Amino acid sequence: MSFNGLEVGKRSLSxxxxxxxxxxxxxxxxxxxxxxxxxxxMNTITNKHEKYGQVGIGAEVDEINRARDTFIDDRMxxxxxxxxxxxxxxxxxxxxxxIINEPSDQSIRKVLDEYxxxxxxxxxxxxxxxxxxxxxxxxxxxxxxxxxxYERFESLRTDFDQNIDVVANxxxxxxxxxxxxxxxxxxxxxxxxxxxxxxxxxxxxxxKLSEMVNVKVSRKGSENAVSIGGRTVVQxxxxxxxxxxxxxxxxxxxxxxxxxxxDEPVLVQTGKLKGLLELRDEDAIKYMKYMDQLAIGxxxxxxxxxxxxxxxxxxxxxxFFETFETEAQIRDINGDKEDEAAxxxxxxxxxxxxxxxxxxxxxxxxxxxxxADGVTEEVSKVPFNETGSFEINNIIINYDTSKDSLDGxxxxxxxxxxxxxxxxxxxxxxxxRAEKDEDYVVKTISQSSGTFLSTMxxxxxxxxxxxxxxxxxxxxxxxxxGSPRDRAAFRMTVAINNVENIAAAKGTDTNGDGVADKPNxxxxxxxxxxxxxxxxxxxxxxxxYEEFFKSIVSDLGISSQEAQKFLENQNIxxxxxxxxxxxxMGVSLDEEMAEMLKYQHGYDAAARYMKTVDDMISTVIExx
Amino acid sequence: MRVTNQMMSRNVVNNIQTNMSKLDKTNDKLSKGxxxxxxxxxxTGAVKTMAYKTTLNEIEKFSANxxxxxxxxxxxxxxxxxxxxxxxxxxELTVQAVTETYEQTARDSMAAEVNELLDQIVAIxxxxxGDKFVFSGFNTLEQPFTxxxxxxxxxxxxxxxxxxxxNGQKRENINLxxxxxxxxxxxxxxxxxxxxxGIVVEYNVPGSRIFTNEKNNLIKSIISLRDEILKGNTxxxxxxSGTTVSNELGNLDKNLDLVMRYRAEVGAKMxxxxxxxxxLRDNKLSMTDLLSKTVDTDITETINDLKVQESxxxxxxxxxxxxxQPTLVDFLR
Numbered sequence: 006m007s008f009n010g011l012e013v014g015k016r017s018l019s020x021x022x023x024x025x026x027x028x029x030x031x032x033x034x035x036x037x038x039x040x041x042x043x044x045x046x047m048n049t050i051t052n053k054h055e056k057y058g059q060v061g062i063g064a065e066v067d068e069i070n071r072a073r074d075t076f077i078d079d080r081m082x083x084x085x086x087x088x089x090x091x092x093x094x095x096x097x098x099x100x101x102x103x104i105i106n107e108p109s110d111q112s113i114r115k116v117l118d119e120y121x122x123x124x125x126x127x128x129x130x131x132x133x134x135x136x137x138x139x140x141x142x143x144x145x146x147x148x149x150x151x152x153x154x155y156e157r158f159e160s161l162r163t164d165f166d167q168n169i170d171v172v173a174n175x176x177x178x179x180x181x182x183x184x185x186x187x188x189x190x191x192x193x194x195x196x197x198x199x200x201x202x203x204x205x206x207x208x209x210x211x212x213k214l215s216e217m218v219n220v221k222v223s224r225k226g227s228e229n230a231v232s233i234g235g236r237t238v239v240q241x242x243x244x245x246x247x248x249x250x251x252x253x254x255x256x257x258x259x260x261x262x263x264x265x266x267x268d269e270p271v272l273v274q275t276g277k278l279k280g281l282l283e284l285r286d287e288d289a290i291k292y293m294k295y296m297d298q299l300a301i302g303x304x305x306x307x308x309x310x311x312x313x314x315x316x317x318x319x320x321x322x323x324x325f326f327e328t329f330e331t332e333a334q335i336r337d338i339n340g341d342k343e344d345e346a347a348x349x350x351x352x353x354x355x356x357x358x359x360x361x362x363x364x365x366x367x368x369x370x371x372x373x374x375x376x377a378d379g380v381t382e383e384v385s386k387v388p389f390n391e392t393g394s395f396e397i398n399n400i401i402i403n404y405d406t407s408k409d410s411l412d413g414x415x416x417x418x419x420x421x422x423x424x425x426x427x428x429x430x431x432x433x434x435x436x437x438r439a440e441k442d443e444d445y446v447v448k449t450i451s452q453s454s455g456t457f458l459s460t461m462x463x464x465x466x467x468x469x470x471x472x473x474x475x476x477x478x479x480x481x482x483x484x485x486x487g488s489p490r491d492r493a494a495f496r497m498t499v500a501i502n503n504v505e506n507i508a509a510a511k512g513t514d515t516n517g518d519g520v521a522d523k524p525n526x527x528x529x530x531x532x533x534x535x536x537x538x539x540x541x542x543x544x545x546x547x548x549x550y551e552e553f554f555k556s557i558v559s560d561l562g563i564s565s566q567e568a569q570k571f572l573e574n575q576n577i578x579x580x581x582x583x584x585x586x587x588x589x590m591g592v593s594l595d596e597e598m599a600e601m602l603k604y605q606h607g608y609d610a611a612a613r614y615m616k617t618v619d620d621m622i623s624t625v626i627e628x629x
Numbered sequence: 630m631r632v633t634n635q636m637m638s639r640n641v642v643n644n645i646q647t648n649m650s651k652l653d654k655t656n657d658k659l660s661k662g663x664x665x666x667x668x669x670x671x672x673t674g675a676v677k678t679m680a681y682k683t684t685l686n687e688i689e690k691f692s693a694n695x696x697x698x699x700x701x702x703x704x705x706x707x708x709x710x711x712x713x714x715x716x717x718x719x720x721e722l723t724v725q726a727v728t729e730t731y732e733q734t735a736r737d738s739m740a741a742e743v744n745e746l747l748d749q750i751v752a753i754x755x756x757x758x759g760d761k762f763v764f765s766g767f768n769t770l771e772q773p774f775t776x777x778x779x780x781x782x783x784x785x786x787x788x789x790x791x792x793x794x795x796n797g798q799k800r801e802n803i804n805l806x807x808x809x810x811x812x813x814x815x816x817x818x819x820x821x822x823x824x825x826x827g828i829v830v831e832y833n834v835p836g837s838r839i840f841t842n843e844k845n846n847l848i849k850s851i852i853s854l855r856d857e858i859l860k861g862n863t864x865x866x867x868x869x870s871g872t873t874v875s876n877e878l879g880n881l882d883k884n885l886d887l888v889m890r891y892r893a894e895v896g897a898k899m900x901x902x903x904x905x906x907x908x909l910r911d912n913k914l915s916m917t918d919l920l921s922k923t924v925d926t927d928i929t930e931t932i933n934d935l936k937v938q939e940s941x942x943x944x945x946x947x948x949x950x951x952x953x954q955p956t957l958v959d960f961l962r
Contacts, residue, residue, distance in 0.1 A: 510767065534829065593632070
């Protein structure tokens with residue numbers, strides 16, 4: 006008989022006490038976010054006995070472990086990242102839907118419809134001032150609507166940019182805190198112990214971080230390293246910071262994210278940050294460009310028709326909407342720090358009456374010579390007969406004037422994906438316009454063989470045009486317009502102040518140059534009708550207005566639906582994962598109650614055992 | 630699998646949330662009356678809705694244009710009908726005057742009637758709809774026909790308003806108060822209206838085509854016939870004037886033909902406008918129907934959905950009440 010029994014009892018009491026403590030901790034932390042259930046690992050202590058071998062001398066708490074499945078954690082981070090991206094997309098695409106406000110009756114399309122209606126009214130009542138006034142009002146409402154829609158997208162875009170700044174800051178502070186926790190974990194675990202609650206905090210924080218940006222955690226023993234986009238940014242207690250750079254010349258002065266220490270861009274693949282970047286650099290700008298396209302189409306085409314007509318006083322029409330740049334300006338377009346010529350529209354000077362029949366028939370050049378008798382004039386007609394080819398933005402267009410009509414060549418240019426839309430102005434002169442995708446800049450024009458372009462007056466014979474060579478501006482038609490630059494939609498305004506200046510009437514060509522010069526009387530609304538009929542023409546780039554709005558709305562609708570669907574699926578997936586994770590780490594109160602009873606009984610029994618040992622010892626002491 | 634209390638309550642909350650958001654959507658559909666409220670609700674539906682709305686707008690405008698054109702045409706039709714009647718009457722009078730034997734005084738009063746009829750034609754040719762002159766071509770704000778009486782021309786260029794009659798007698802100032810010249814101030818402009826996508830119709834007849842036609846000028850014919858009556862000419866007169874009378878009568882017939890031809894054209898156009906209007910009305914009906922089918926909430930179906938969702942919601946609430954149940958704690962007393 007020794008005091009060994011008492012020692013065994015004491016060990017058991019303290020082990021159960023400690024286990025009871027852990028149970029208490031579990032119960033009290035049951036509802037703490039990110040808490041993982043802790044488990045007590047007890048181990049027996051043995052002595053080596055010469056005869057019996059191992060002799061147990063009780064048990065003690067060896068370790069307190071977290072119940073955690075890091076595999077699910079990693080999956081969770083990945084999914085939460087994606088979820089956060091789609092969440093922010095969903096909210097903001099909805100915002101964009103409210104701006105476009107379709108299919109309601111308070112949309113820009115409705116305002117446009119009313120404008121067309123007023124234009125139709127004018128075509129019916131060109132002599133009526135009140136009709137003109139109401140058309141002007143509608144046009145003002147339209148340009149306000151276009152510019153305010155643009156502005157709302159623009160301010161949304163600025164919001165995204167500011168949010169990116171905020172998120173970058175959040176990421177930085179998370180990284181700092183993660184490094185701190187790492188340091189604390191290292192200190193606590195230096196003695197071989199487990200820093201359970203600190204690790205819970207780390208896991209929770211890194212999961213929150215994964216909602217902002219794509220992160221990966223690699224766990225090696227007590228070392229938790231965090232990486233973003235392949236770069237390790239938290240290692241031990243050191244971390245790297247994101248710095249936000251803004252340069253006026255790059256990406257319009259919007260925030261760009263760089264790693265502060267190595268000056269390299271942050272590789273953002275998913276998370277809220279990616280969502281914001283996409284919204285800022287792809288979605289918002291897309292709808293702003295749509296608005297620009299709408300404004301440019303409206304301004305340019307309406308002005309063209311208005312200018313070809315005559316106003317209430319019989320004066321040649323002017324601009325209906327304020328135009329963008331009348332002169333082709335010189336500026337740095339492609340960012341190579343060298344100047345280029347920014348020409349948006351080039352118009353030839355040759356007006357052709359018949360655009361449907363082959364050019365060789367419709368474009369006969371007349372030469373007058375003095376006849377053999379030295380008195381009479383002989384007129385000889387030379388048909389424009391050639392096969393040739395020209396290049397627009399390096400796309401080759403072949404033609405044969407004995408087969409191709411002017412309309413046919415226009416169609417060829419438009420089908421050729423040249424980035425330039427060809428059309429005929431109201432006087433059937435050839436017009437080339439740059440498209441949105443080319444930043445509204447005509448890049449190159451050259452005639453490889455033949456003389457079509459120079460005959461139409463687009464370029465000078467034997468010359469080429471290249472926007473990089475600003476000198477070559479002299480080689481193209483003088484009748485040209487500068488690129489609308491950015492924010493054409495924002496700047497859209499009605500140029501008509503006096504409603505008499507709306508050119509509702511057409512004129513007649515009296516001198517035979519194909520261009521109307523004598524105004525028709527005020528009752529003629531045919532020019533207004535022509536402006537109204539722009540509605541069904543392909544006057545926004547390659548689209549009619551209806552097709553244009555269709556493409557905006559279906560674009561937006563599909564984006565929105567995509568985000569919704571993704572979120573729905575993602576929610577189910579995340580719930581599932583969370584359930585699976587909770588199955589491991591969650592605290593079950595029933596279970597803890599059972600544990601509590603177990604430990605209580607264990608403690609009771611140990612106490613009882615000690616009492617018995619005590620009795621045994623006192624028996625020996627008293628009875629002997 | 631280990632199941633914890635948190636898991637179960639989380640599940641219940643999730644399900645209740647899902648049901649609530651479904652209920653919210655259904656309620657939204659019912660209270661707004663439309664099932665497509667943003668493009669994201671149904672992109673193709675939204676695009677269709679938009680197109681229908683724009684088309685409806687267009688149809689309304691085209692209907693108004695067709696209506697306007699029809700009014701103009703029916704006005705022209707009435708006017709041309711009246712002109713036809715007047716020409717008939719002029720013809721009757723003239724034929725009477727130049728074929729039968731009358732005293733010159735009787736002829737004079739016939740001539741006076743012809744002059745009245747001429748006035749009437751000029752009045753008809755100057756008809757207006759609202760502020761617009763019907764027969765002015767593009768020059769709708771200006772009265773197309775102005776008349777000059779003998780005295781006006783006398784003042785202007787000294788033209789003598791006298792006539793020399795068949796017997797070589799000068800009838801002094803006989804035309805002083807009569808119309809001797811009619812001027813046209815309009816042009817050949819054709820007013821256009823778009824009555825369906827890309828379909829543009831002309832809906833006026835310029836007065837120059839009917840009243841002062843270059844080949845056989847109606848007004849000139851009437852003036853010269855009146856003068857012949859005043860001169861006392863008859864068709865039997867061998868001298869040149871007899872041919873003048875029959876020539877001008879022939880002209881009058883040609884003009885009557887012309888007026889009738891234009892009237893027939895106007896009538897045909899009116900009919901076309903009418904059928905156009907009918908077609909637009911039909912289009913509007915079917916478009917409205919399509920729009921409603923695309924965008925409006927199907928009330929019966931949606932209320933049914935609502936009821937189903939409500940009962941599911943009730944169920945999930947009651948299940949929730951059962952799941953968040955007493956734990957072992959409650960039994961350890």
